[in-house]
Amino acid sequence: MERIPILKMGRVLLVTIQVDMHDRLALALQDDLTTRIAQSGARGVLIDISSLDVVDSFIGRVLADIAAMSRVLVAETVVVGMQPAVAITLVELGLSLPGVRTALNVERGMELLRAALVEEEEEEYEDAGEEDAGAGE
Amino acid sequence: MSELPLLTLPLLRDEDVVIARRRAREAAERAGFERQDATRIATAVSEVARNAHEYAGGGTVELFVADDSLGVRVADQGPGIPRLDEVLGGRYISSTGLGAGITGARRLMHAFRIDTAEGRGTTVVMSMKLPAGTRLAEADAARLAAELARAAPPEPVRELHEQNREVLRALATLEERQDDLVRLNRELEDTNRGVVALYAELDQRAEQLRQANDLKAQFLSYMSHEFRTPLDSILALSGLLLDRTDGPLTPEQETQVGFVRRSARDLLDMVDDLLAASRVDAGQVKVRPSRFAVEDVYNAVRAMLRPLTDGGAPPLVWEVEPGLPSLHTDEAKVAQILRNLISNALKFTERGEVRISAARGPGEGTVLFRVADTGIGIAPEDRERIFRDFAQVESHLQRRVRGSGLGLPLSRKLAVLLGGDLHVESTSGAGSVFSLVVPYTYTEPAAQG
Numbered sequence: 001m002e003r004i005p006i007l008k009m010g011r012v013l014l015v016t017i018q019v020d021m022h023d024r025l026a027l028a029l030q031d032d033l034t035t036r037i038a039q040s041g042a043r044g045v046l047i048d049i050s051s052l053d054v055v056d057s058f059i060g061r062v063l064a065d066i067a068a069m070s071r072v073l074v075a076e077t078v079v080v081g082m083q084p085a086v087a088i089t090l091v092e093l094g095l096s097l098p099g100v101r102t103a104l105n106v107e108r109g110m111e112l113l114r115a116a117l118v119e120e121e122e123e124e125y126e127d128a129g130e131e132d133a134g135a136g137e
Numbered sequence: 138m139s140e141l142p143l144l145t146l147p148l149l150r151d152e153d154v155v156i157a158r159r160r161a162r163e164a165a166e167r168a169g170f171e172r173q174d175a176t177r178i179a180t181a182v183s184e185v186a187r188n189a190h191e192y193a194g195g196g197t198v199e200l201f202v203a204d205d206s207l208g209v210r211v212a213d214q215g216p217g218i219p220r221l222d223e224v225l226g227g228r229y230i231s232s233t234g235l236g237a238g239i240t241g242a243r244r245l246m247h248a249f250r251i252d253t254a255e256g257r258g259t260t261v262v263m264s265m266k267l268p269a270g271t272r273l274a275e276a277d278a279a280r281l282a283a284e285l286a287r288a289a290p291p292e293p294v295r296e297l298h299e300q301n302r303e304v305l306r307a308l309a310t311l312e313e314r315q316d317d318l319v320r321l322n323r324e325l326e327d328t329n330r331g332v333v334a335l336y337a338e339l340d341q342r343a344e345q346l347r348q349a350n351d352l353k354a355q356f357l358s359y360m361s362h363e364f365r366t367p368l369d370s371i372l373a374l375s376g377l378l379l380d381r382t383d384g385p386l387t388p389e390q391e392t393q394v395g396f397v398r399r400s401a402r403d404l405l406d407m408v409d410d411l412l413a414a415s416r417v418d419a420g421q422v423k424v425r426p427s428r429f430a431v432e433d434v435y436n437a438v439r440a441m442l443r444p445l446t447d448g449g450a451p452p453l454v455w456e457v458e459p460g461l462p463s464l465h466t467d468e469a470k471v472a473q474i475l476r477n478l479i480s481n482a483l484k485f486t487e488r489g490e491v492r493i494s495a496a497r498g499p500g501e502g503t504v505l506f507r508v509a510d511t512g513i514g515i516a517p518e519d520r521e522r523i524f525r526d527f528a529q530v531e532s533h534l535q536r537r538v539r540g541s542g543l544g545l546p547l548s549r550k551l552a553v554l555l556g557g558d559l560h561v562e563s564t565s566g567a568g569s570v571f572s573l574v575v576p577y578t579y580t581e582p583a584a585q586g
Contacts, residue, residue, distance in 0.1 A: 018297050019298060019301065054179045093241035
C-alpha cells in the first residue's frame with residue numbers, strides 16, 4: 001500500500017508530503033507517525049507541506065489530529081512551508097489548525113523544535129536538582 | 138448564455154477526490170484565474186466532492202463555463218442531506234471534517250446553490266467569476282475542454298509516488314540492516330562474555346596446576362630427605378656386619394647382608410635422583426661453574442661408574458675430539474648427566490660396547506657429548522616419553538635392571554639448566570645415541586618476570 005515516508009533525524013521525525021494525499025493516505029500517515037513516535041521515542045515531528053497546493057478541511061483536521069496525538073505522546077509537532085494561498089484558503093474555510101505550531105520553512109521549524117527540546121531538558125534538569133536538594137535536607 | 142461543458146469526472150474511489158481537485162485547479166489556472174482563486178476553487182471542489190464520495194457513495198463532478206464564471210456541479214444519487222439548514226447554519230457538528238465542508242466551500246466561491254431531497258440525491262452547483270477582463274467565448278471553452286481532455290494525468294505525481302515507495306523500501310532495508318547489526322552485536326557480546334569467562338577459568342586452572350606442582354616438588358623434597366636417614370643407618374649397620382665388627386658371619390649370612398646392602402644403596406640412589414629432580418623443579422639448584430677439561434669429567438665419571446663396570450659389563454670406549462677447548466660450567470652436573478646416560482646405556486646393552494665421545498657442537502660455542510650403545514634401542518613412540526618423570530619402557534631387560542624412571546628426566550632438566558639440551562636417536566634393536574649439547578661457557582639466564 002501507498003505510504004508517506006517518515007525519516008528519523010536524531011530525536012525528530014521528518015515528514016515531507018510531496019503528493020496530493022487522498023484521505024486514506026492521510027489517515028495512514030497519521031497512524032504511521034503515532035506508531036513511529038511511540039517506537040522511537042522521538043520528541044519532535046516536522047511536517048513539510050510546501051509541495052501541497054490544496055489543504056482542505058479533511059487534511060487540515062488530520063494535521064491538527066497529528067499535532068494533538070503527538071503531544072499526548074510527548075512530541076512537539078511543527079508544520080512548515082505552507083503556501084500563502086493555502087493559508088488564506090484555510091482561514092476562509094474557517095479552519096485555524098488549533099494546536100498546530102507552524103514555521104516558514106524546514107530550517108525555522110528545526111530551530112523551533114530544538115529550542116523547545118532544550119528548554120524542556122533544562123526544566124527536567126532543574127526539577128531533578130530541586131528533588132536532590134529536597135532529599136538532602 | 139448557456140453552460141459550456143469543460144470536463145466530467147467520476148467520483149468512485151478515494152483517489153478521485155484528489156483527481157477532481159487537481160483537475161479543477163488545472164481548469165481554473167487555464168481559464169485565467171490567479172493562484173489564490175485557483176486554490177479556492179480546488180479546495181471547494183475537494184470539500185464538496187468528498188461529501189458526495191463519503192456520504193452518497195459516489196457521483197460526478199462537472200466543470201463548465203457559464204456567462205462570466207467557471208462553474209462546478211457535483212451531483213450524487215445518495216440519500217440527500219437530512220438537516221441542510223443546520224449544516225448551512227454552521228450548527229451541525231461533523232465527525233470527520235471539522236464541519237467546515239459545505240459552509241467553507243460556500244464561503245470560498247462566489248455563487249453556491251445546493252439542491253437536496255431525501256432519497257433523490259444532492260446536487261451542488263457553485264461558481265466563481267472569471268478575473269476581470271477575461272471572457273470565454275464558445276470557441277475558447279471548446280479549446281479549453283480539448284486541452285483538459287488531452288492533459289494526461291500528471292506524470293510527476295506518479296513518479297513521486299514511485300519515489301516514495303522506493304524511499305520506503307530503502308528505509309525498510311535500512312531498518313532490517315540495523316536489526317541485523319544489533320543482533321550481530323548481541324551475539325558478539327555474548328561470545329565475548331564467553332571468551333572472558335573461559336579465560337578466567339583457564340587462569341584458575343593454571344593457578345591450580347602451579348599449586349599442585351609446587352606441592353609435589355615440596356612433598357618430594359621432604360620425603361626424599363626423610364628417606365635418606367634410615368637408609369644411611371641400614372648402610373652403616375650392614376657395613377658393620379660385613380666388617381665382622383659384631384663377630385663372624387657364616388658365608389650364607391654374608392651373602393644375605395650383601396644383598397641388603399646393595400638394595401639399600403640402590404634405594405639411596407633413587408632417593409638421590411628424586412631429591413635432585415624435585416630440587417631442579419623447585420628451582421633450588423644452583424649452577425657452580427668452574428674451568429675444567431673434558432678429560433677431567435671423563436675421569437670423574439669413570440670413577441663413579443667403577444662399581445657398574447666391574448664384571449661382565451660391556452666395555453666403555455672414551456673419545457675426545459683433539460683440540461677441544463676447556464669448559465667453564467658446572468662440572469659436577471655434566472658428570473652427573475654423563476653418568477646417568479652411561480649407566481642407562483649399560484643397563485640396556487647386553488652385547489657390544491658403549492661409546493662416549495666429545496666433539497664441537499652443532500651451535501656456536503657448544504660442545505656435544507654423545508653416548509652411543511649397541512643395546513635394545515627405543516621405539517619411536519617412546520623417545521619423548523622417556524624424558525618424563527617416572528616413565529619406563531617395557532622390555533625384557535626392565536625386570537632385571539632397577540630404575541626409578543627419573544634418570545633421564547633429571548638429566549634433561551640439568552642439561553636445560555646449563556643452557557643446553559638432551560636428545561635421543563635410536564633404532565629399535567640396534568642401539569641408541571644420546572646427545573648432550575652444552576655451551577662451553579655457562580651464562581646466567583636473564584632474571585624472569
